[in-house]
Amino acid sequence: MLNAHGKDVHQCDSGWVPVYVDQEKSISLMSIGFLLERPDDAVVWRGPKKNALIKQFVGDVSWGDLDFLIVDTPPGTSDEHISTVDALRPFNPMGAVVVTTPQAVSVGDVRRELTFCKKMGLPVVGVVENMSGFVCPHCTECTNVFSKGGGEELARHAGVPFLGCVPLDPLLTQSLEQGKNFIQEFPKSSAYSSITSIAQQILDSATQGS
Amino acid sequence: MADVPENAPQHCPGTGSSDAGKSSACEGCPNQTLCAAAAGPDPAIEEIKEKMSSVKHKILVLSGKGGVGKSTFSAHLAHGLAEDEGKQIALLDVDICGPSIPRIMGLEGEQVHQSGSGWSPVYVEDNLAVMSVGFLLGSPDDAVIWRGPKKSGMIKQFLRDVDWGDVDYLIVDTPPGTSDEHLSVVQYLSAAHIDGAVIITTPQEVSLQDVRKEINFCRKVKLPIIGVVENMSGFICPKCKNESQIFPPTTGGAKKMCSDLKIPLLGRVPLDPNIGKSCDAGKSFFTEIPDSPATLSYRTIIQKIQEFCSLRQS
Ligand SMILES: Nc1ncnc2c1ncn2[C@@H]1O[C@H](COP(=O)(O)OP(=O)(O)OP(=O)(O)O)[C@@H](O)[C@H]1O
Ligand code: SF4
Ligand SMILES: [Mg+2]
Ligand SMILES: [Zn+2]
Numbered sequence: 001m002l003n004a005h006g007k008d009v010h011q012c013d014s015g016w017v018p019v020y021v022d023q024e025k026s027i028s029l030m031s032i033g034f035l036l037e038r039p040d041d042a043v044v045w046r047g048p049k050k051n052a053l054i055k056q057f058v059g060d061v062s063w064g065d066l067d068f069l070i071v072d073t074p075p076g077t078s079d080e081h082i083s084t085v086d087a088l089r090p091f092n093p094m095g096a097v098v099v100t101t102p103q104a105v106s107v108g109d110v111r112r113e114l115t116f117c118k119k120m121g122l123p124v125v126g127v128v129e130n131m132s133g134f135v136c137p138h139c140t141e142c143t144n145v146f147s148k149g150g151g152e153e154l155a156r157h158a159g160v161p162f163l164g165c166v167p168l169d170p171l172l173t174q175s176l177e178q179g180k181n182f183i184q185e186f187p188k189s190s191a192y193s194s195i196t197s198i199a200q201q202i203l204d205s206a207t208q209g210s
Numbered sequence: 211m212a213d214v215p216e217n218a219p220q221h222c223p224g225t226g227s228s229d230a231g232k233s234s235a236c237e238g239c240p241n242q243t244l245c246a247a248a249a250g251p252d253p254a255i256e257e258i259k260e261k262m263s264s265v266k267h268k269i270l271v272l273s274g275k276g277g278v279g280k281s282t283f284s285a286h287l288a289h290g291l292a293e294d295e296g297k298q299i300a301l302l303d304v305d306i307c308g309p310s311i312p313r314i315m316g317l318e319g320e321q322v323h324q325s326g327s328g329w330s331p332v333y334v335e336d337n338l339a340v341m342s343v344g345f346l347l348g349s350p351d352d353a354v355i356w357r358g359p360k361k362s363g364m365i366k367q368f369l370r371d372v373d374w375g376d377v378d379y380l381i382v383d384t385p386p387g388t389s390d391e392h393l394s395v396v397q398y399l400s401a402a403h404i405d406g407a408v409i410i411t412t413p414q415e416v417s418l419q420d421v422r423k424e425i426n427f428c429r430k431v432k433l434p435i436i437g438v439v440e441n442m443s444g445f446i447c448p449k450c451k452n453e454s455q456i457f458p459p460t461t462g463g464a465k466k467m468c469s470d471l472k473i474p475l476l477g478r479v480p481l482d483p484n485i486g487k488s489c490d491a492g493k494s495f496f497t498e499i500p501d502s503p504a505t506l507s508y509r510t511i512i513q514k515i516q517e518f519c520s521l522r523q524s
Contacts, residue, residue, distance in 0.1 A: 042423040044388045044430060047358030049219075049238030075276040076307035076385060079357045101277065104490035108350060109308040115353035139450035146486050170456050177415045177460040 002029065002182055009034045014062040022183060030061050047079035054080060058087040068206075075109065077116040085120045094206055095123035097163070101131045102150040114158050125202055126161035127151050134168040135190065161205075163198045166191050215241055237359060243397060255401050258369045262402035265300070265377040267519045269436065270395065270407040272428075274420020276386035278412045279441035279479070281305070282489055283508075284383035285314045287408075289494040290512040292338040297378040300331065302368055303342035304395055305385040306361045307354050312344035316492025320345055328371040341372050358390035365394045379519070386420075388427040396431045405519050406434035408476065412442045413459035418467050425471060436518045437474035439511055440464035445481040446503075456481055477511040479504050 007019045009030070018028035032043060032053065063069065071088070074080055085093075096117050100110040110127070117124050129151025135142050145168060155162035172189040176182060186192055213225040221235035230236070231246030239245070246252065262268070271284045281303070288301040303311035312318050320332045322345040331339035343354060343364060356364075374380070385391055396404070407428055411421045421438065428435050440463060445456045461467075468475040482504040488495035496505055 039419065040422040040426055042388050042427040042430065044240075044393065044427055046238040046242075046390045046393060048234075050389070051357075052238075074387060076305075077353045077355050078307050078361065079390075082355065082357060103486045105281070105310045105313055105486070106277070108310060108313055111351050112308070112353040115351050116355055119353065119355060134445065134454075134456055136447040136450060136452065137454055138447060138452040141447060141449040143445075143448060143483060145445065145456065145481055145483050147483070147490065168456055170454065170458050173414055173416075174458040174460055177458070 002027075004029055005033065005039060007034060012062060015060040016056075016062065018061055018063060028063065028066075030057055050079050051083040054083040055087050058084075077112060081116065082120070085122055093122065095125040097125050097128060097202065098160075099128045099130050100151045100154065101146045102129055102144065102165075103147045104150060106146075107150040107154050110154060111158070114154075114160070124158075124160040125205055126163035127155040127158075128163050128198055129165045131168045132165040134170075161201070163201050164194050166194045166198070217241070243393075252397075254366050254370055255398060258366075258398050259401035261370055261374075262380075262399065265374060265380045265402075267378060267522075268380045268382070268399060268402065268404045269515065269519070270382045270384060270392075270404060270433070271410065272384055272392070272407050272424050273386050273410040273417075274388075274422075274424045275412070275417045278386075278410050278417060280386070280410045281310045281314055281383050282485060283408070283410050283439060283441065283479075284381050285311060285489070286494065286496065286508055287512055287515065288315075288338060288340075288379075288381050289496055290509060291379050291381075291516070292335060293496075295337060298337050298339075298376055300339045300341070300374050300377045300380045301383065302372075302380060303340070303344065303383045304365050304368065304391050305383060306343050306356060306364055306391065308385060309342045309344035309347075311340060311342045311383055313492060314489045315340050317342075318344070318350065318492065322346060325373050328373040329367075330373050339374060339377075341368055361390050362394040365391060366398055369395075369398050388424060392427065393431070396433055404433060405522055406436040408436050408515065409438045410441055411438060411464055412457045413440055413444075413455070413463040414457040415461045417457070418461065418464065421464075421467065422471070425473065435473050436515055437476035438464050438468050439476050440478040442481045443478040448483075474514075476514050477507050479507045479511075 002021050004019050004021060010017045018030045019034055021027040021029060071084055098110055098113055100106050114124060131146050132148055133142050134145045152162045167190055169189045169191045172191055175185040214222045217240055219235050219239050223229040223233045225245050231242050236242045271280050273280045284301060288299050291297060292299040303309050315334050317332050317340060323330045331341040332345055333339050382395060409421055409424055411417045442457055444453050446453050464475055480503055482502060484499050485495050485504055488498045499505060
C-alpha cells in the first residue's frame, strides 16, 4: 500500500534496519512482507512462531528515535494481539485506535475488541468508523454502502471517544494500487480531511497524556 | 542431535522422539504435521473421521483479507442449499475470536444445549443447523482472548463432539488468513476428506495479493480449490443506476488472477447495501430481495458448487 513492496530489510549492528518510505526518512516500516522471498508465499504459522516474530519486531528492529510507533494488527483477539500488547507493555503504549465499519456485523466484532482492551489494561484512544458513505461520481448521491452510524453508537455505548468517520474513496485505492506516491496522492482524497482530523485528535490526546 | 532438522525451533525434541510433533516446541514448527504423522496421528483425527462418516460434503470458505464477505457467503450458501428441503445443511463457524455467524443467521443470544451424544447445534430451520463459539458466550461483549492451541482445541470439539446427525453439506466459515484455525480444520478433517475450498476476495490488488497466499496454502496442504468468488464487485448507484468500482480491480480483478493461476472463477457478487442490511437483521437476502442481481449471482455460484460436489461423489 505504501509502494514499498520488493524492498528488503537489512541487518546492521543494532538489528534489522526498517524500510523507509520517503527520502527524509520520516516514515519507517517493518512488515513480514519484506522478509518473504516471493510476494505470494503464504505464511502458514501457528501462534507461537508469530509471537516470536512480533517480539523481534519490537525488540530487534533499530527504529531509532521515533515520535510515534503505529502497529497494524490482523482482526481478532488472539496471538498477535496478546503478544503485541505484552511486548509493548514495558514502553507504556498510549493506547488502541479501534477501527470499525458501520454495520452491526462489524460493530459486533469490535465490541469484543473493546473488551479485549479492557482486559489487557490497554487504554482506548477512540473509535474510527471507516467506509461510511460513498459519493457516486456520476450524480454525487451519497449512499451508505455499509449503513451508517454504528461506530459512533458503539463509542457511546462503550464510553470511549468517537474520533470520526472516513468515507469510501475508490480513487485513493486506485492511485495507491497503481503505485503512485502516497504522500502526494493522499491529500487529494476525500478521505484526507477526515483522517487528518482524526490524526489531530490523536496527537492532542498524546500531548495531554504526556 | 541427528534428528533435529535445520528449520526446527530451539527445543525440538527430535523427530525420532515419541513427542515428535506434539511437544510445546512443535507448535508452529513447519514440520509439525509430518512429525506428528510419523509419531502416530492424534486419535481425534480417527474419531472425527468416524463422526464425519454421516456428512456427505464438506466445504471450507476461506479468504486472505478480513471483511471481504466470507461469513455472508457461508451463510447464504447454507440458506441456498437448504432451500431443497430434502437436504440437511450444517454451518460451522470456526472464527473463534470473531464469530459473526450467529448474528447473520438471526441467532444472537441462542445457547448450545448438551445432548446425550454431545453438543446439539442451533437450528434455523429443520434442515439447517448452526454451530459457533458465539453460542457459548454469555454476552455480545464477551471477548475470546485465546491463543492458538486453545482455539484448536475448540475446533476439535466442534468437529468431534457436535451432534450433527446426517448431513449433506457441512459448510465451514473461517477467519481470514492461514493460521491455527485453518491448519487445525484441515488437519482434523484430513482423514474425513474435504471436498474443497471456496475462496472469497474483493476486486482490488491488496485483497488479491492475499488470495494468492491462500491458494498457496491450499496447495501446500493439498486442499482442492472449488473456485474463487469476487465479492463487492461493482456498485450500482441506487439513484442514477450507474456503476462505480468502489474497490477498483486495478490489476484485472479476480478474473485475471484466476486465469493466471488456472483456477475457476465461480462468479462475481456486486456490492448491494441491502446485503449488509439483511445480514445485520439476521435475515436471508434471498428472501428479502429475491430478484436482485446479487441474489442471482449468488444462486449461480451455489449451483456451481453443487455441481463440483456431485462430481466428486461419483
Ligand atoms: N456483496 C456485498 N454487498 C454489500 N455488503 C456486503 C457484501 N458482502 C458482504 N457485505 C457486508 O460486508 C461486511 C463484511 O462481511 P462478512 O462479515 O461476511 O466478511 P468476513 O469476510 O466474514 O469478515 P471477517 O474476516 O471479519 O470474518 C458485512 O457487513 C456484510 O454484510
Ligand atoms: S515438529 Fe517438533 S519434533 Fe518435529 S521438527 Fe518440529 S520441533 Fe522437532
Ligand atoms: Mg467472518
Ligand atoms: Zn449516482
